[in-house]
Each structure stands twice: as C-alpha cells, then as structure tokens.
Amino acid sequence: MALTSIIAKRKAVHGQLVQQQRRNEALEKDMVQLEALANLGSATAMIAHEINNLLTPLTNYAELSLKHTDDRELAERTLRRTAKNCRQAGKVMESILSLAKAGCGEKVVIPLLPMVNAVFDCLCRDFTKDGITVELLVSADLQVYASPVSLQQAMMNLVLNAREAMIPHGGKLTILAQADNDGTLIKISDTGCGIEQSEMSRVFDTFFTTKHKKIACGELGRTAGSGTGLGLALCKKVIDAHGGTITVDSHPGKGTTFTITLPKKIIVR
Numbered sequence: 001m002a003l004t005s006i007i008a009k010r011k012a013v014h015g016q017l018v019q020q021q022r023r024n025e026a027l028e029k030d031m032v033q034l035e036a037l038a039n040l041g042s043a044t045a046m047i048a049h050e051i052n053n054l055l056t057p058l059t060n061y062a063e064l065s066l067k068h069t070d071d072r073e074l075a076e077r078t079l080r081r082t083a084k085n086c087r088q089a090g091k092v093m094e095s096i097l098s099l100a101k102a103g104c105g106e107k108v109v110i111p112l113l114p115m116v117n118a119v120f121d122c123l124c125r126d127f128t129k130d131g132i133t134v135e136l137l138v139s140a141d142l143q144v145y146a147s148p149v150s151l152q153q154a155m156m157n158l159v160l161n162a163r164e165a166m167i168p169h170g171g172k173l174t175i176l177a178q179a180d181n182d183g184t185l186i187k188i189s190d191t192g193c194g195i196e197q198s199e200m201s202r203v204f205d206t207f208f209t210t211k212h213k214k215i216a217c218g219e220l221g222r223t224a225g226s227g228t229g230l231g232l233a234l235c236k237k238v239i240d241a242h243g244g245t246i247t248v249d250s251h252p253g254k255g256t257t258f259t260i261t262l263p264k265k266i267i268v269r
C-alpha cells in the first residue's frame with residue numbers, strides 16, 4: 001500500500017476517534033444531568049413522605065378539635081402541636097435537602113435519650129390506646145455522634161413501622177441502645193406481624209411497600225395502610241451517610257428487630 005494512502009487512513013481513523021471521544025463526553029454530561037434529576041425525584045418523594053408523617057397527626061387533632069369546639073384545652077393542645085410540627089417540618093426540609101446532596105447534615109455529639117423521647121412527642125400518638133407498651137432501654141448518659149434531625153427522622157420511621165406492624169392486636173415496642181467498642185448500637189424491636197422471608201431483601205428498596213389496604217386504627221392514628229415504601233429507604237440513606245449500618249431480623253408472626261450501628265467520632269490529633 002502506498003505511504004500516502006496509509007497516512008490518509010490513519011488520519012481518518014484519528015478523526016473518527018476524536019469524534020467518538022466528543023460523543024462520549026456529551027453522553028457523560030447527559031448522564032450526570034439525568035442522575036441529578038433522578039436524585040431530585042427521590043428527594044421530592046422523601047420530602048412528601050416525611051411531611052406527611054408530620055401533617056397526619058395535625059389533621060387528626062384539628063378534626064377532633066372541630067368536633068369539640070368548646071374544649072379549650074384540646075384546642076390549645078392542637079395549636080401547640082401545630083406550631084411544633086411545623087417547626088419540625090422546616091428542619092425536615094433542610095435535612096432531606098442535605099441528604100439529596102448525599103451529605104447528612106452537620107454531625108454533633110448529642111445525648112440519645114432526649115432524641116428518642118422527641119420522636120414520640122413528635123408523633124403525638126398515645127401508643128397505649130393501640131395496646132402497645134413502649135420500653136426504652138437507653139441510659140441518660142449515652143451519647144451518639146450524629147446529625148440530630150436526620151437520625152430522629154430515621155428513628156421515627158422505624159417506630160412508625162413497628163407500630164403499624166402491631167396494629168390491631170397490640171404488642172411491645174422496645175428501643176435498646178448501648179455503647180460498644182466502635183460506637184453505638186441501637187435496636188428497635190417489635191412483637192408485630194414480622195416480615196416474610198421472601199420480602200426481607202426488598203424492605204430497604206425505594207417504593208417497596210406491603211401496605212396497600214387501609215386499616216382503621218384509632219381516632220388519632222390512621223396512617224396505617226397508606227404505605228409509600230420510602231421510610232426504610234430513607235433510614236438506610238441516613239445511616240449510610242453516617243458511615244453506620246442498618247440490618248433487619250424478623251420472624252413472621254413473632255416480630256421484627258432493626259439494628260443500627262453508628263461509628264463514634266474519630267478525633268484527629
């Protein structure tokens with residue numbers, strides 16, 4: 001083959017390579033944009049889920065207050081809850097938006113017990129009304145290194161799931177937390193319906209839910225039966241962002257335990 005024709009061929013191949021590279025770069029840019037859009041989509045769905053958790057008790061309180069307009073104490077309680085949950089909703093927005101950016105909010109060393117108590121305050125539900133006893137085995141001096149708002153949201157989802165799993169028969173919810181060598185271990189156990197073996201690997205998946213039917217469950221708690229399948233996905237995202245782990249152990253008909261580990265603060269000298 002003549003030298004000129006070899007050179008021409010090489011030039012043509014080189015031109016094709018450059019073109020291919022440009023196409024690849026453009027595709028990569030598209031991918032980044034698509035990923036950002038997908039993140040935005042799942043963040044929006046998560047925000048809706050969390051805000052719904054905060055709004056539902058308010059709707060119930062407001063409806064009850066409207067039925068008893070002369071009950072001043074109930075009206076006051078409703079307003080106090082409204083103010084509190086609205087403040088919390090603002091914090092949830094901040095936290096979820098930081099999660100969407102793959103961060104987890106600023107981590108601080110905080111006592112765990114007040115946060116666990118805040119979860120129950122925030123839910124505004126009397127668990128005993130559903131025949132559920134709550135046992136908190138969390139010592140007052142136990143501290144965790146975490147983003148308070150994110151961790152509280154994760155715990156709230158686990159508590160709500162445990163409650164929904166025990167309705168209508170009631171049962172026991174236990175939250176146990178202790179320090180271990182690497183950080184903190186938190187176990188949230190219920191004696192509810194449990195999870196089928198075939199579903200265990202899917203419970204942390206986004207949009208996986210088995211709550212399709214509406215279940216009546218008392219005058220101030222009617223969210224059971226309206227699953228979105230985002231609660232555990234959010235929990236996993238929060239715990240992953242903390243460098244921790246979340247696992248599940250369950251026995252159908254007996255109950256479920258979620259175990260969280262959170263690493264301790266590493267002090268760099």
Ligand SMILES: Nc1ncnc2c1ncn2[C@@H]1O[C@H](COP(=O)(O)OP(=O)(O)O)[C@@H](O)[C@H]1O
Nearest residue numbers: 161162165194203209210227228229230231232
């Ligand atoms: N404590 C629990 N007991 C029994 N099943 C549970 C429990 N927690 C989660 N699940 C199962 O995992 C699924 C996903 O939970 P989640 O992501 O919180 O979504 P949702 O509560 O909206 O269905 C639930 O629909 C349920 O089947």
Ligand SMILES: [Mg+2]
Nearest residue numbers: 157161231232
């Ligand atoms: Mg849930």
